Amino acid sequence: MHPDIWRAFQRLRTLRSAAPPLVKHPRAETSPVSFQQERLWYLDQANPGGSAYHLPVAFRLSGPLDWRALRLTLEALEHRHEALRTSFTSSRGQVVQYVRAPGAFVFPTVSLRDEVSTLEEREIAMREALQQEAWRAFDLQRDMLFRAVLFVLDAQEHVLMLCVHRIICDDESLDVLFRDLSELYAAFQQGLESPLPAREVHCTDHARWQRAWLRGPCSEELRTYWRERLKERLQGPRLTSRPRTGNTSASGTRKLERLSLRFPPELSRAVLQFSREAGATVHMVLLAAFHLLLHRYSGGQEQHFVCSPIANRPQAETEHLVGYFVNLLVLPADLRRDPSFQRLLEQVREVVVGALPHQDLPVQLMDGIDLGGEPLSQVLFAFENTPRHPFQLANLRITPLELEGGACDFDLFLALHEEDGVISGTLKYSRDCFAHEEAARLLADFETVLRQATKTPEKGVSAFLPERGRREPSSTKSAAQALTRGARRAALPPSGDVLTALGAATPEQRRSLMTDYLRDTVAQVVLGGHEPDIPFQSLQELALDSLRLIELTGRIRTELSVDMPVSRFFDAMNVEVLADELIARWLRSRMPEPRIPSLHRRREHLTP
Numbered sequence: 001m002h003p004d005i006w007r008a009f010q011r012l013r014t015l016r017s018a019a020p021p022l023v024k025h026p027r028a029e030t031s032p033v034s035f036q037q038e039r040l041w042y043l044d045q046a047n048p049g050g051s052a053y054h055l056p057v058a059f060r061l062s063g064p065l066d067w068r069a070l071r072l073t074l075e076a077l078e079h080r081h082e083a084l085r086t087s088f089t090s091s092r093g094q095v096v097q098y099v100r101a102p103g104a105f106v107f108p109t110v111s112l113r114d115e116v117s118t119l120e121e122r123e124i125a126m127r128e129a130l131q132q133e134a135w136r137a138f139d140l141q142r143d144m145l146f147r148a149v150l151f152v153l154d155a156q157e158h159v160l161m162l163c164v165h166r167i168i169c170d171d172e173s174l175d176v177l178f179r180d181l182s183e184l185y186a187a188f189q190q191g192l193e194s195p196l197p198a199r200e201v202h203c204t205d206h207a208r209w210q211r212a213w214l215r216g217p218c219s220e221e222l223r224t225y226w227r228e229r230l231k232e233r234l235q236g237p238r239l240t241s242r243p244r245t246g247n248t249s250a251s252g253t254r255k256l257e258r259l260s261l262r263f264p265p266e267l268s269r270a271v272l273q274f275s276r277e278a279g280a281t282v283h284m285v286l287l288a289a290f291h292l293l294l295h296r297y298s299g300g301q302e303q304h305f306v307c308s309p310i311a312n313r314p315q316a317e318t319e320h321l322v323g324y325f326v327n328l329l330v331l332p333a334d335l336r337r338d339p340s341f342q343r344l345l346e347q348v349r350e351v352v353v354g355a356l357p358h359q360d361l362p363v364q365l366m367d368g369i370d371l372g373g374e375p376l377s378q379v380l381f382a383f384e385n386t387p388r389h390p391f392q393l394a395n396l397r398i399t400p401l402e403l404e405g406g407a408c409d410f411d412l413f414l415a416l417h418e419e420d421g422v423i424s425g426t427l428k429y430s431r432d433c434f435a436h437e438e439a440a441r442l443l444a445d446f447e448t449v450l451r452q453a454t455k456t457p458e459k460g461v462s463a464f465l466p467e468r469g470r471r472e473p474s475s476t477k478s479a480a481q482a483l484t485r486g487a488r489r490a491a492l493p494p495s496g497d498v499l500t501a502l503g504a505a506t507p508e509q510r511r512s513l514m515t516d517y518l519r520d521t522v523a524q525v526v527l528g529g530h531e532p533d534i535p536f537q538s539l540q541e542l543a544l545d546s547l548r549l550i551e552l553t554g555r556i557r558t559e560l561s562v563d564m565p566v567s568r569f570f571d572a573m574n575v576e577v578l579a580d581e582l583i584a585r586w587l588r589s590r591m592p593e594p595r596i597p598s599l600h601r602r603r604e605h606l607t608p
Contacts, residue, residue, distance in 0.1 A: 035362035049137035
């Protein structure tokens with residue numbers, strides 16, 4: 001392990017040593033969710049049925065499949081991991097999770113050999129069915145969030161698809177599932193009992209632990225670090241491609257595409273050698289090159305940030321749990337004054353080494369962060385150098401299948417890994433922002449940046465790639481807009497409290513007051529108090545990240561004392577329609593509860 005990373009993890013252990021132990025809690029009907037799960041819940045509520053948070057995997061199974069052993073294996077998995085039978089709801093304004101009793105798991109088998117005559121036609125039918133099943137919507141409140149389907153192509157040829165919602169399973173959890181699947185299938189095939197020990201703690205216990213710990217004194221140190229590190233207004237890379245359209249939360253409108261990459265052997269060797277000579281990790285070198293690439297593709301934007309997912313499993317007990325633990329590290333870059341690549345790498349090392357010990361603070365709790373209206377997940381970067389656990393089943397040849405389609409909540413996500421001295425990975429991108437040719441060119445330019453950086457790291461970043469074009473600065477607000485807004489304000493009651501003002505206003509004034517309140521609140525929460533360059537008509541246009549989504553909708557619901565599903569904020573066609581619905585709900589909330597005669601009291605005396 002690199003010395004800087006070792007010291008960072010030592011500091012992380014010190015901070016975590018003050019945390020209470022992770023213990024099993026008595027099971028209740030509902031339990032609190034983790035902050036990470038809460039974030040995904042709000043995103044799903046903003047776009048019910050979206051597929052951006054599906055995690056599907058499919059494998060071709062060639063050989064003699066023991067169907068009974070596989071069914072028992074999947075049932076045992078559902079019994080072993082509470083997360084796989086967990087659903088979510090909102091109760092008294094709080095997001096909660098509830099765990100179903102085991103035994104409800106259904107494992108459908110779809111036979112294609114009887115319906116389709118030729119092998120080629122079966123393959124086509126199987127691919128179509130896979131796509132439909134992989135992106136079939138989840139209802140977080142009612143559905144089982146873990147699915148499995150087996151497609152039968154022939155006696156010796158099957159395809160197994162597993163699909164989970166990320167709110168119960170992250171990428172690390174797939175490794176846990178694959179290990180458990182392999183061991184359970186081997187045991188059940190031989191007629192043995194499960195060889196796996198029972199789980200002592202589950203995700204519900206971790207969620208209680210997290211909320212208790214982050215209410216303690218340690219959270220203030222974490223907050224102070226991030227408040228200082230991110231005190232300047234953050235901006236995502238303004239990439240000079242097609243402009244992002246629609247709300248980031250509206251996952252259905254952000255079509256996902258993928259491109260694989262594999263560095264030539266000489267480039268992989270050059271990166272590995274350069275990282276050793278520069279006293280940095282491979283992750284740091286690749287991240288610095290990615291920052292440089294984004295700088296050039298944004299037309300020379302000098303400050304930006306990317307986010308990096310991190311496993312965030314603080315206890316040994318969580319290493320073998322299936323659940324959603326991932327946190328996002330906000331990693332800013334400052335390329336003012338044309339730094340050399342070597343200087344940029346030193347900056348990246350400082351940022352990463354500082355962020356790692358403070359990785360446990362969820363983004364919702366980072367007070368005072370001004371994202372400048374940017375989605376947290378606009379651009380993501382990840383690197384791994386530990387091999388994934390392969391999916392294996394006894395006596396079967398397993399071949400992973402690529403799944404196409406789906407949606408995403410980001411513009412770019414570059415995920416790289418290094419294994420046996422070779423660097424490879426995947427670029428995931430939004431088709432609404434990049435054409436295939438643009439994404440392919442970006443990957444080619446990334447390799448060019450790395451070649452130049454490893455050979456001439458002393459050069460300034462401006463020498464690396466030709467200009468990709470600059471965006472013109474956005475137009476300022478017109479005088480007519482300002483006069484219109486001023487006139488609207490002048491017509492409102494002179495009260496600083498919106499509830500008092502609503503109560504004092506005439507019915508004709510309420511709509512103007514509520515509309516003005518909504519626009520002011522959006523300006524404060526989403527735009528940091530700044531006026532929008534172009535007046536927005538609906539919340540769909542604002543590309544809200546989850547952090548601002550939670551803050552904005554929570555603030556409106558709290559200040560107005562109105563309970564309204566988050567999805568309704570985005571269903572409204574414009575701000576005026578949203579204002580009308582909020583006024584109607586506010587008026588209903590002021591009406592006294594109707595007194596309904598009780599029928600149960602009379603029946604109490606009718607017992608035999």
